[in-house]
Amino acid sequence: MSGLQTPEPARPAQGDSPMGTGVEDTGDGIQRSHRMLSFSDALLSIIATVMILPVTHTEISPEQFDKSLQKLLATRIAVYLMTFLIVTVAWAAHTRLFQVVGKIDDTLALLNLACMMTITFLPFTFSLMVTFPEVPLGIFLFCMCVIAIGGVQALIVVYAFHFPHLLNPQIECSAHRALYRQHILGIVLRGPALCFAAAGFSLFFYPLSYLLMATVIFLPYVSKACSWCKGRLVGPQEPPAHSVEFFTFDLHEPLSKERVEAFSDGVYAIVATLLILDICEDNVPDSKDVKEKFHGSLVAALSVYGPHFLAYFGSFATVGLLWFAHHSLFLHIRKATQSMGLLNTLSLAFVGGLPLAYQQTSAFAQRPHDELESVRVSCAIIFFASIFQFAIWTTALLREEETLQPSARFGGREHAFMFAKLALYPCASLLAFAATCFLSRFSTAIFHLTQIAVPFTFLLLRLLVRLVLALLRSLRGLALPVPGGQDDLRSPLLPSPC
Numbered sequence: 001m002s003g004l005q006t007p008e009p010a011r012p013a014q015g016d017s018p019m020g021t022g023v024e025d026t027g028d029g030i031q032r033s034h035r036m037l038s039f040s041d042a043l044l045s046i047i048a049t050v051m052i053l054p055v056t057h058t059e060i061s062p063e064q065f066d067k068s069l070q071k072l073l074a075t076r077i078a079v080y081l082m083t084f085l086i087v088t089v090a091w092a093a094h095t096r097l098f099q100v101v102g103k104i105d106d107t108l109a110l111l112n113l114a115c116m117m118t119i120t121f122l123p124f125t126f127s128l129m130v131t132f133p134e135v136p137l138g139i140f141l142f143c144m145c146v147i148a149i150g151g152v153q154a155l156i157v158v159y160a161f162h163f164p165h166l167l168n169p170q171i172e173c174s175a176h177r178a179l180y181r182q183h184i185l186g187i188v189l190r191g192p193a194l195c196f197a198a199a200g201f202s203l204f205f206y207p208l209s210y211l212l213m214a215t216v217i218f219l220p221y222v223s224k225a226c227s228w229c230k231g232r233l234v235g236p237q238e239p240p241a242h243s244v245e246f247f248t249f250d251l252h253e254p255l256s257k258e259r260v261e262a263f264s265d266g267v268y269a270i271v272a273t274l275l276i277l278d279i280c281e282d283n284v285p286d287s288k289d290v291k292e293k294f295h296g297s298l299v300a301a302l303s304v305y306g307p308h309f310l311a312y313f314g315s316f317a318t319v320g321l322l323w324f325a326h327h328s329l330f331l332h333i334r335k336a337t338q339s340m341g342l343l344n345t346l347s348l349a350f351v352g353g354l355p356l357a358y359q360q361t362s363a364f365a366q367r368p369h370d371e372l373e374s375v376r377v378s379c380a381i382i383f384f385a386s387i388f389q390f391a392i393w394t395t396a397l398l399r400e401e402e403t404l405q406p407s408a409r410f411g412g413r414e415h416a417f418m419f420a421k422l423a424l425y426p427c428a429s430l431l432a433f434a435a436t437c438f439l440s441r442f443s444t445a446i447f448h449l450t451q452i453a454v455p456f457t458f459l460l461l462r463l464l465v466r467l468v469l470a471l472l473r474s475l476r477g478l479a480l481p482v483p484g485g486q487d488d489l490r491s492p493l494l495p496s497p498c
Helices: 034-050 067-100 106-120 122-131 136-162 177-188 190-202 206-234 257-282 287-293 298-303 306-331 338-351 354-363 368-398 415-438 444-476
Strands: none
Touching: 034 067, 034 106, 034 122, 034 257, 067 106, 067 122, 067 136, 067 177, 067 190, 067 206, 067 257, 067 338, 106 122, 106 136, 122 136, 136 177, 136 190, 136 206, 177 190, 190 206, 257 306, 257 338, 257 354, 287 298, 306 338, 306 354, 306 368, 306 415, 306 444, 338 368, 354 368, 368 415, 415 444
Protein backbone atom coordinates (compact mmCIF):
# COMPACT_ATOMS: atom_id res chain seq x y z
CA MET A 1 0.00 0.00 0.00
CA SER A 2 1.12 3.52 -0.68
CA GLY A 3 1.38 6.08 2.02
CA LEU A 4 3.02 6.12 5.39
CA GLN A 5 4.27 2.77 6.58
CA THR A 6 3.42 1.52 10.03
CA PRO A 7 5.67 3.29 12.52
CA GLU A 8 7.52 0.59 14.43
CA PRO A 9 7.88 1.75 18.02
CA ALA A 10 11.54 2.28 18.64
CA ARG A 11 12.00 1.24 22.25
CA PRO A 12 15.68 1.66 23.06
CA ALA A 13 17.18 -0.33 25.87
CA GLN A 14 16.64 1.06 29.31
CA GLY A 15 19.37 3.47 30.21
CA ASP A 16 20.18 4.40 26.62
CA SER A 17 19.75 8.01 25.63
CA PRO A 18 18.94 9.29 22.18
CA MET A 19 22.51 10.52 21.90
CA GLY A 20 23.90 7.17 22.95
CA THR A 21 25.60 8.51 26.07
CA GLY A 22 23.60 6.43 28.53
CA VAL A 23 22.32 9.58 30.26
CA GLU A 24 18.92 11.17 29.56
CA ASP A 25 19.00 14.95 29.38
CA THR A 26 15.70 16.35 30.69
CA GLY A 27 16.76 19.99 30.67
CA ASP A 28 14.16 20.82 28.03
CA GLY A 29 11.41 18.93 29.86
CA ILE A 30 11.19 16.17 27.25
CA GLN A 31 11.50 12.60 28.49
CA ARG A 32 11.39 9.17 26.99
CA SER A 33 8.28 7.26 27.98
CA HIS A 34 9.62 3.77 28.73
CA ARG A 35 9.34 4.00 32.54
CA MET A 36 5.86 5.54 32.42
CA LEU A 37 4.76 2.77 30.02
CA SER A 38 6.18 0.09 32.32
CA PHE A 39 4.25 1.59 35.23
CA SER A 40 1.08 1.72 33.13
CA ASP A 41 1.45 -1.90 31.96
CA ALA A 42 1.94 -3.10 35.54
CA LEU A 43 -1.06 -1.15 36.80
CA LEU A 44 -3.35 -2.27 33.99
CA SER A 45 -2.38 -5.93 34.43
CA ILE A 46 -3.15 -5.69 38.16
CA ILE A 47 -6.52 -4.03 37.55
CA ALA A 48 -7.50 -6.61 34.93
CA THR A 49 -6.57 -9.55 37.16
CA VAL A 50 -7.92 -8.47 40.56
CA MET A 51 -11.42 -8.30 39.10
CA ILE A 52 -11.54 -12.08 39.61
CA LEU A 53 -11.65 -11.44 43.39
CA PRO A 54 -15.42 -10.75 43.59
CA VAL A 55 -15.91 -14.09 41.81
CA THR A 56 -13.52 -16.11 43.97
CA HIS A 57 -14.91 -14.53 47.13
CA THR A 58 -18.42 -15.75 46.37
CA GLU A 59 -19.56 -17.67 49.44
CA ILE A 60 -19.50 -21.28 48.25
CA SER A 61 -20.50 -23.95 50.76
CA PRO A 62 -20.39 -27.64 49.77
CA GLU A 63 -23.78 -28.08 51.45
CA GLN A 64 -25.38 -25.22 49.48
CA PHE A 65 -23.80 -25.65 46.04
CA ASP A 66 -27.15 -25.89 44.25
CA LYS A 67 -28.32 -24.82 40.80
CA SER A 68 -29.05 -21.22 41.86
CA LEU A 69 -25.52 -20.76 43.24
CA GLN A 70 -24.04 -22.34 40.12
CA LYS A 71 -26.06 -19.91 37.98
CA LEU A 72 -24.87 -16.96 40.09
CA LEU A 73 -21.26 -18.12 39.77
CA ALA A 74 -21.61 -18.60 36.00
CA THR A 75 -23.06 -15.09 35.66
CA ARG A 76 -20.19 -13.60 37.64
CA ILE A 77 -17.63 -15.46 35.55
CA ALA A 78 -19.23 -14.16 32.35
CA VAL A 79 -19.21 -10.58 33.65
CA TYR A 80 -15.57 -11.01 34.76
CA LEU A 81 -14.53 -12.17 31.29
CA MET A 82 -16.30 -9.23 29.66
CA THR A 83 -14.78 -6.63 31.99
CA PHE A 84 -11.32 -8.22 31.75
CA LEU A 85 -11.50 -7.91 27.99
CA ILE A 86 -12.68 -4.28 28.23
CA VAL A 87 -9.68 -3.43 30.43
CA THR A 88 -7.38 -5.09 27.90
CA VAL A 89 -9.05 -3.04 25.15
CA ALA A 90 -8.07 0.07 27.15
CA TRP A 91 -4.54 -1.31 27.48
CA ALA A 92 -4.33 -2.02 23.73
CA ALA A 93 -5.52 1.54 22.98
CA HIS A 94 -2.90 2.86 25.40
CA THR A 95 -0.22 0.77 23.68
CA ARG A 96 -1.14 1.96 20.20
CA LEU A 97 -1.48 5.56 21.41
CA PHE A 98 2.10 5.60 22.66
CA GLN A 99 3.32 4.16 19.41
CA VAL A 100 2.14 7.49 17.98
CA VAL A 101 3.36 9.59 20.92
CA GLY A 102 7.10 8.98 21.00
CA LYS A 103 8.12 11.28 23.87
CA ILE A 104 6.43 12.78 26.92
CA ASP A 105 6.65 15.85 29.09
CA ASP A 106 5.26 16.57 32.55
CA THR A 107 1.79 17.40 31.22
CA LEU A 108 1.50 14.11 29.32
CA ALA A 109 2.78 12.19 32.35
CA LEU A 110 0.09 13.80 34.54
CA LEU A 111 -2.62 13.11 31.95
CA ASN A 112 -1.52 9.47 31.90
CA LEU A 113 -1.76 9.34 35.70
CA ALA A 114 -5.31 10.71 35.46
CA CYS A 115 -6.12 7.91 33.02
CA MET A 116 -4.59 5.31 35.35
CA MET A 117 -6.51 6.71 38.34
CA THR A 118 -9.79 6.26 36.48
CA ILE A 119 -8.83 2.71 35.51
CA THR A 120 -8.07 1.81 39.14
CA PHE A 121 -11.72 2.60 39.97
CA LEU A 122 -12.98 -0.13 37.61
CA PRO A 123 -12.72 -3.04 40.13
CA PHE A 124 -15.06 -1.19 42.51
CA THR A 125 -17.66 -0.69 39.80
CA PHE A 126 -17.24 -4.32 38.76
CA SER A 127 -17.87 -5.43 42.36
CA LEU A 128 -21.12 -3.47 42.29
CA MET A 129 -22.07 -5.14 39.00
CA VAL A 130 -21.56 -8.69 40.26
CA THR A 131 -23.02 -8.08 43.73
CA PHE A 132 -26.12 -6.26 42.47
CA PRO A 133 -26.55 -7.57 38.89
CA GLU A 134 -30.11 -6.23 38.59
CA VAL A 135 -29.30 -2.73 39.86
CA PRO A 136 -28.19 -0.45 36.99
CA LEU A 137 -25.91 1.77 39.11
CA GLY A 138 -22.92 -0.58 38.80
CA ILE A 139 -23.21 -0.74 35.00
CA PHE A 140 -23.71 3.03 34.83
CA LEU A 141 -20.59 3.76 36.90
CA PHE A 142 -18.53 1.26 34.92
CA CYS A 143 -19.56 2.93 31.66
CA MET A 144 -18.79 6.37 33.10
CA CYS A 145 -15.27 5.17 33.96
CA VAL A 146 -14.72 3.91 30.41
CA ILE A 147 -15.99 7.24 29.03
CA ALA A 148 -13.60 9.13 31.33
CA ILE A 149 -10.68 6.92 30.22
CA GLY A 150 -11.48 7.61 26.56
CA GLY A 151 -11.80 11.33 27.29
CA VAL A 152 -8.36 11.48 28.91
CA GLN A 153 -6.81 9.51 26.04
CA ALA A 154 -8.40 11.97 23.61
CA LEU A 155 -6.82 14.84 25.57
CA ILE A 156 -3.44 13.08 25.25
CA VAL A 157 -3.93 12.91 21.47
CA VAL A 158 -4.91 16.59 21.19
CA TYR A 159 -2.02 17.72 23.41
CA ALA A 160 0.59 15.61 21.59
CA PHE A 161 -0.51 16.86 18.17
CA HIS A 162 -0.48 20.44 19.48
CA PHE A 163 3.22 19.94 20.28
CA PRO A 164 4.44 17.85 17.32
CA HIS A 165 7.94 17.34 18.76
CA LEU A 166 6.31 14.79 21.11
CA LEU A 167 5.09 12.64 18.21
CA ASN A 168 6.66 9.76 16.38
CA PRO A 169 9.28 11.28 14.03
CA GLN A 170 7.51 9.99 10.93
CA ILE A 171 4.24 11.66 11.95
CA GLU A 172 5.99 14.82 13.15
CA CYS A 173 7.48 15.36 9.69
CA SER A 174 4.28 14.48 7.82
CA ALA A 175 2.18 17.04 6.00
CA HIS A 176 -1.00 15.15 6.99
CA ARG A 177 -0.85 15.51 10.78
CA ALA A 178 -4.37 16.96 10.94
CA LEU A 179 -5.73 13.93 9.11
CA TYR A 180 -3.88 11.59 11.44
CA ARG A 181 -5.22 13.42 14.52
CA GLN A 182 -8.79 13.20 13.26
CA HIS A 183 -8.37 9.51 12.40
CA ILE A 184 -6.89 8.60 15.81
CA LEU A 185 -9.47 10.60 17.76
CA GLY A 186 -12.25 8.83 15.85
CA ILE A 187 -10.93 5.43 16.89
CA VAL A 188 -10.15 6.44 20.50
CA LEU A 189 -13.67 7.80 21.03
CA ARG A 190 -15.63 4.91 19.48
CA GLY A 191 -15.48 2.78 22.62
CA PRO A 192 -16.54 5.62 24.96
CA ALA A 193 -19.38 6.47 22.56
CA LEU A 194 -20.72 2.91 22.80
CA CYS A 195 -20.36 2.99 26.59
CA PHE A 196 -22.25 6.31 26.65
CA ALA A 197 -25.14 4.55 24.90
CA ALA A 198 -24.79 1.59 27.29
CA ALA A 199 -24.96 3.96 30.29
CA GLY A 200 -28.19 5.43 28.94
CA PHE A 201 -29.80 2.05 28.33
CA SER A 202 -28.71 0.83 31.79
CA LEU A 203 -31.29 3.17 33.34
CA PHE A 204 -34.25 1.37 31.79
CA PHE A 205 -33.08 -1.79 29.94
CA TYR A 206 -29.78 -3.02 31.38
CA PRO A 207 -29.42 -6.26 29.31
CA LEU A 208 -28.83 -4.12 26.21
CA SER A 209 -26.07 -2.34 28.12
CA TYR A 210 -24.12 -5.61 28.39
CA LEU A 211 -24.51 -6.14 24.65
CA LEU A 212 -23.17 -2.68 23.85
CA MET A 213 -20.27 -3.16 26.26
CA ALA A 214 -19.42 -6.47 24.58
CA THR A 215 -19.45 -4.63 21.23
CA VAL A 216 -16.61 -2.46 22.54
CA ILE A 217 -14.42 -5.56 22.75
CA PHE A 218 -15.03 -6.91 19.27
CA LEU A 219 -15.58 -3.64 17.39
CA PRO A 220 -12.16 -3.70 15.65
CA TYR A 221 -12.72 -7.24 14.41
CA VAL A 222 -16.32 -6.58 13.32
CA SER A 223 -15.10 -3.51 11.43
CA LYS A 224 -12.35 -5.54 9.79
CA ALA A 225 -14.86 -8.25 8.78
CA CYS A 226 -17.19 -5.62 7.30
CA SER A 227 -14.29 -4.11 5.33
CA TRP A 228 -13.35 -7.55 4.04
CA CYS A 229 -16.94 -8.26 2.94
CA LYS A 230 -17.16 -4.86 1.24
CA GLY A 231 -13.91 -5.56 -0.58
CA ARG A 232 -15.22 -8.93 -1.78
CA LEU A 233 -18.49 -7.41 -3.02
CA VAL A 234 -17.30 -4.10 -4.45
CA GLY A 235 -13.71 -4.98 -5.14
CA PRO A 236 -10.50 -3.60 -3.63
CA GLN A 237 -10.17 0.15 -3.69
CA GLU A 238 -6.89 1.99 -4.12
CA PRO A 239 -6.15 3.93 -0.92
CA PRO A 240 -5.34 7.63 -1.16
CA ALA A 241 -1.72 8.71 -1.11
CA HIS A 242 -2.11 9.99 2.44
CA SER A 243 -3.76 6.82 3.77
CA VAL A 244 -3.23 6.05 7.44
CA GLU A 245 -1.71 2.65 8.03
CA PHE A 246 -1.24 2.92 11.77
CA PHE A 247 -3.83 2.94 14.55
CA THR A 248 -6.15 0.99 12.25
CA PHE A 249 -8.39 -2.08 12.50
CA ASP A 250 -5.88 -4.12 10.47
CA LEU A 251 -5.38 -7.47 12.22
CA HIS A 252 -1.76 -7.51 11.06
CA GLU A 253 -0.97 -4.08 12.48
CA PRO A 254 2.03 -4.55 14.78
CA LEU A 255 1.80 -4.21 18.54
CA SER A 256 4.74 -3.45 20.77
CA LYS A 257 6.08 -6.91 21.63
CA GLU A 258 7.79 -5.55 24.75
CA ARG A 259 4.53 -4.16 26.12
CA VAL A 260 2.62 -7.35 25.32
CA GLU A 261 5.22 -9.29 27.31
CA ALA A 262 5.17 -6.77 30.19
CA PHE A 263 1.37 -6.84 30.47
CA SER A 264 1.30 -10.65 30.29
CA ASP A 265 4.02 -11.02 32.91
CA GLY A 266 2.01 -8.74 35.19
CA VAL A 267 -1.10 -10.91 34.86
CA TYR A 268 0.81 -14.12 35.59
CA ALA A 269 2.56 -12.53 38.59
CA ILE A 270 -0.69 -11.23 40.09
CA VAL A 271 -2.45 -14.58 39.63
CA ALA A 272 0.41 -16.36 41.41
CA THR A 273 0.22 -13.77 44.21
CA LEU A 274 -3.55 -14.17 44.61
CA LEU A 275 -3.03 -17.88 45.24
CA ILE A 276 -0.73 -17.31 48.21
CA LEU A 277 -3.02 -14.55 49.54
CA ASP A 278 -5.85 -17.08 49.72
CA ILE A 279 -3.54 -19.43 51.65
CA CYS A 280 -2.59 -16.71 54.13
CA GLU A 281 -6.17 -15.53 54.55
CA ASP A 282 -8.03 -18.82 54.95
CA ASN A 283 -5.52 -21.44 56.13
CA VAL A 284 -3.83 -19.99 59.20
CA PRO A 285 -5.35 -21.74 62.25
CA ASP A 286 -6.71 -19.71 65.14
CA SER A 287 -4.55 -19.86 68.25
CA LYS A 288 -7.56 -20.68 70.44
CA ASP A 289 -8.53 -23.62 68.22
CA VAL A 290 -4.96 -24.92 68.28
CA LYS A 291 -5.01 -25.02 72.09
CA GLU A 292 -8.51 -26.45 72.51
CA LYS A 293 -8.93 -28.82 69.53
CA PHE A 294 -5.35 -29.90 68.83
CA HIS A 295 -3.89 -29.72 72.34
CA GLY A 296 -1.37 -27.07 71.33
CA SER A 297 -0.01 -28.99 68.31
CA LEU A 298 0.38 -26.62 65.40
CA VAL A 299 1.43 -29.49 63.11
CA ALA A 300 -1.85 -31.30 63.80
CA ALA A 301 -3.81 -28.10 63.18
CA LEU A 302 -2.05 -27.47 59.85
CA SER A 303 -2.63 -31.06 58.73
CA VAL A 304 -6.35 -30.25 58.46
CA TYR A 305 -5.49 -27.82 55.69
CA GLY A 306 -3.47 -30.40 53.76
CA PRO A 307 -5.81 -30.42 50.71
CA HIS A 308 -5.60 -26.63 50.52
CA PHE A 309 -1.80 -26.63 50.50
CA LEU A 310 -1.77 -29.38 47.86
CA ALA A 311 -4.22 -27.33 45.76
CA TYR A 312 -1.95 -24.29 46.13
CA PHE A 313 1.20 -26.08 44.97
CA GLY A 314 -0.64 -27.67 42.05
CA SER A 315 -2.23 -24.37 40.99
CA PHE A 316 1.06 -22.48 41.31
CA ALA A 317 2.81 -25.11 39.18
CA THR A 318 0.14 -24.64 36.50
CA VAL A 319 0.44 -20.83 36.55
CA GLY A 320 4.23 -21.03 36.44
CA LEU A 321 4.31 -23.49 33.56
CA LEU A 322 1.75 -21.56 31.54
CA TRP A 323 4.01 -18.53 31.97
CA PHE A 324 6.99 -20.69 30.94
CA ALA A 325 5.19 -21.73 27.74
CA HIS A 326 4.22 -18.09 27.09
CA HIS A 327 7.83 -17.00 27.67
CA SER A 328 9.17 -19.65 25.29
CA LEU A 329 6.59 -18.69 22.67
CA PHE A 330 7.45 -14.98 22.69
CA LEU A 331 11.17 -15.72 22.60
CA HIS A 332 10.57 -17.00 19.07
CA ILE A 333 8.15 -14.24 18.00
CA ARG A 334 9.68 -11.33 16.14
CA LYS A 335 6.55 -9.21 15.76
CA ALA A 336 3.22 -9.29 17.59
CA THR A 337 0.09 -8.39 15.60
CA GLN A 338 -3.43 -7.34 16.55
CA SER A 339 -4.83 -10.85 16.01
CA MET A 340 -2.08 -12.36 18.17
CA GLY A 341 -2.83 -9.70 20.79
CA LEU A 342 -6.50 -10.72 20.88
CA LEU A 343 -5.60 -14.40 21.33
CA ASN A 344 -3.11 -13.47 24.05
CA THR A 345 -5.82 -11.46 25.82
CA LEU A 346 -8.23 -14.41 25.73
CA SER A 347 -5.53 -16.69 27.14
CA LEU A 348 -4.78 -14.23 29.96
CA ALA A 349 -8.48 -13.92 30.77
CA PHE A 350 -8.62 -17.65 31.54
CA VAL A 351 -5.29 -17.52 33.38
CA GLY A 352 -6.95 -14.93 35.62
CA GLY A 353 -9.61 -17.55 36.44
CA LEU A 354 -7.10 -19.99 37.96
CA PRO A 355 -7.63 -18.64 41.53
CA LEU A 356 -11.28 -19.69 41.13
CA ALA A 357 -10.16 -23.17 40.08
CA TYR A 358 -7.90 -23.33 43.15
CA GLN A 359 -10.74 -22.28 45.44
CA GLN A 360 -13.15 -24.87 44.07
CA THR A 361 -10.76 -27.83 44.11
CA SER A 362 -9.69 -27.00 47.67
CA ALA A 363 -13.24 -26.39 48.95
CA PHE A 364 -14.77 -29.60 47.57
CA ALA A 365 -11.89 -31.97 48.27
CA GLN A 366 -13.98 -34.36 50.37
CA ARG A 367 -17.20 -34.57 48.30
CA PRO A 368 -16.97 -37.06 45.37
CA HIS A 369 -19.64 -35.50 43.11
CA ASP A 370 -18.46 -31.95 43.69
CA GLU A 371 -14.86 -33.12 43.26
CA LEU A 372 -15.69 -34.10 39.69
CA GLU A 373 -17.33 -30.75 39.03
CA SER A 374 -14.42 -28.77 40.45
CA VAL A 375 -11.86 -30.78 38.46
CA ARG A 376 -13.88 -30.21 35.29
CA VAL A 377 -13.94 -26.46 35.93
CA SER A 378 -10.16 -26.48 36.48
CA CYS A 379 -9.55 -28.54 33.35
CA ALA A 380 -11.73 -26.20 31.27
CA ILE A 381 -9.89 -23.10 32.53
CA ILE A 382 -6.46 -24.66 31.90
CA PHE A 383 -7.53 -25.91 28.48
CA PHE A 384 -8.72 -22.52 27.24
CA ALA A 385 -5.71 -20.69 28.73
CA SER A 386 -3.34 -23.06 26.92
CA ILE A 387 -5.25 -23.55 23.66
CA PHE A 388 -5.22 -19.80 23.03
CA GLN A 389 -1.44 -19.90 23.48
CA PHE A 390 -1.35 -22.62 20.87
CA ALA A 391 -3.57 -20.44 18.65
CA ILE A 392 -1.01 -17.60 18.93
CA TRP A 393 1.63 -20.02 17.65
CA THR A 394 -0.63 -21.15 14.79
CA THR A 395 -1.41 -17.54 13.83
CA ALA A 396 2.28 -16.70 13.82
CA LEU A 397 2.99 -19.67 11.54
CA LEU A 398 0.53 -18.30 8.97
CA ARG A 399 2.89 -15.34 8.47
CA GLU A 400 6.07 -16.95 9.71
CA GLU A 401 8.42 -14.90 7.55
CA GLU A 402 7.28 -11.74 9.35
CA THR A 403 6.41 -12.96 12.83
CA LEU A 404 8.76 -15.83 13.77
CA GLN A 405 12.47 -16.29 14.24
CA PRO A 406 14.03 -18.55 11.56
CA SER A 407 14.73 -21.39 13.99
CA ALA A 408 11.02 -21.58 15.00
CA ARG A 409 9.58 -21.64 11.50
CA PHE A 410 8.34 -24.82 9.90
CA GLY A 411 11.35 -27.11 9.55
CA GLY A 412 13.48 -25.03 11.91
CA ARG A 413 15.50 -26.37 14.82
CA GLU A 414 12.96 -25.38 17.50
CA HIS A 415 9.73 -25.93 15.57
CA ALA A 416 8.99 -29.50 16.68
CA PHE A 417 9.87 -28.79 20.30
CA MET A 418 7.69 -25.65 20.45
CA PHE A 419 4.79 -27.58 18.94
CA ALA A 420 5.12 -30.29 21.60
CA LYS A 421 5.55 -27.78 24.44
CA LEU A 422 2.46 -25.74 23.51
CA ALA A 423 0.36 -28.85 22.84
CA LEU A 424 1.15 -30.46 26.21
CA TYR A 425 -1.31 -28.56 28.41
CA PRO A 426 -4.28 -28.62 25.98
CA CYS A 427 -3.89 -32.38 25.55
CA ALA A 428 -3.36 -33.08 29.27
CA SER A 429 -6.32 -30.96 30.41
CA LEU A 430 -8.57 -32.45 27.73
CA LEU A 431 -7.55 -35.95 28.79
CA ALA A 432 -8.24 -35.16 32.47
CA PHE A 433 -11.63 -33.67 31.58
CA ALA A 434 -12.51 -36.79 29.59
CA ALA A 435 -11.48 -38.96 32.56
CA THR A 436 -13.98 -37.17 34.81
CA CYS A 437 -16.75 -38.07 32.35
CA PHE A 438 -15.98 -41.81 32.49
CA LEU A 439 -14.93 -42.22 36.12
CA SER A 440 -17.33 -42.12 39.06
CA ARG A 441 -14.63 -40.53 41.22
CA PHE A 442 -11.63 -38.42 40.35
CA SER A 443 -9.76 -37.27 43.44
CA THR A 444 -8.67 -33.64 43.55
CA ALA A 445 -5.55 -34.89 45.35
CA ILE A 446 -4.62 -36.97 42.30
CA PHE A 447 -5.40 -34.00 40.05
CA HIS A 448 -3.10 -31.67 42.00
CA LEU A 449 -0.33 -34.26 42.24
CA THR A 450 -0.56 -34.53 38.46
CA GLN A 451 -0.24 -30.74 38.20
CA ILE A 452 2.88 -30.84 40.36
CA ALA A 453 4.35 -33.63 38.19
CA VAL A 454 3.90 -31.69 34.95
CA PRO A 455 7.17 -29.68 35.41
CA PHE A 456 9.10 -32.93 35.14
CA THR A 457 7.22 -33.60 31.90
CA PHE A 458 8.54 -30.31 30.54
CA LEU A 459 12.06 -31.34 31.54
CA LEU A 460 11.69 -34.68 29.77
CA LEU A 461 9.87 -33.26 26.77
CA ARG A 462 12.93 -31.87 25.01
CA LEU A 463 14.78 -35.16 25.50
CA LEU A 464 11.79 -37.11 24.19
CA VAL A 465 11.50 -34.88 21.12
CA ARG A 466 15.23 -35.28 20.49
CA LEU A 467 15.02 -39.06 20.70
CA VAL A 468 11.93 -39.35 18.49
CA LEU A 469 13.28 -37.06 15.79
CA ALA A 470 16.70 -38.70 15.93
CA LEU A 471 14.99 -42.05 15.40
CA LEU A 472 13.04 -40.66 12.43
CA ARG A 473 16.23 -39.20 11.02
CA SER A 474 18.05 -42.49 11.28
CA LEU A 475 15.15 -44.40 9.75
CA ARG A 476 14.87 -42.04 6.81
CA GLY A 477 18.61 -41.69 6.40
CA LEU A 478 18.56 -37.92 6.74
CA ALA A 479 21.98 -36.31 6.75
CA LEU A 480 22.93 -33.43 9.01
CA PRO A 481 23.49 -30.07 7.20
CA VAL A 482 26.98 -28.73 6.75
CA PRO A 483 27.71 -26.31 9.62
CA GLY A 484 27.49 -22.72 8.42
CA GLY A 485 25.62 -23.69 5.26
CA GLN A 486 22.73 -21.71 3.91
CA ASP A 487 20.12 -24.23 5.05
CA ASP A 488 21.54 -24.50 8.54
CA LEU A 489 18.70 -22.46 10.07
CA ARG A 490 15.78 -24.34 8.52
CA SER A 491 16.72 -27.88 7.54
CA PRO A 492 17.39 -29.60 10.87
CA LEU A 493 14.32 -30.75 12.75
CA LEU A 494 16.12 -31.51 15.98
CA PRO A 495 16.24 -28.89 18.73
CA SER A 496 19.58 -27.17 18.97
CA PRO A 497 22.04 -28.95 21.27
CA CYS A 498 22.50 -27.45 24.69
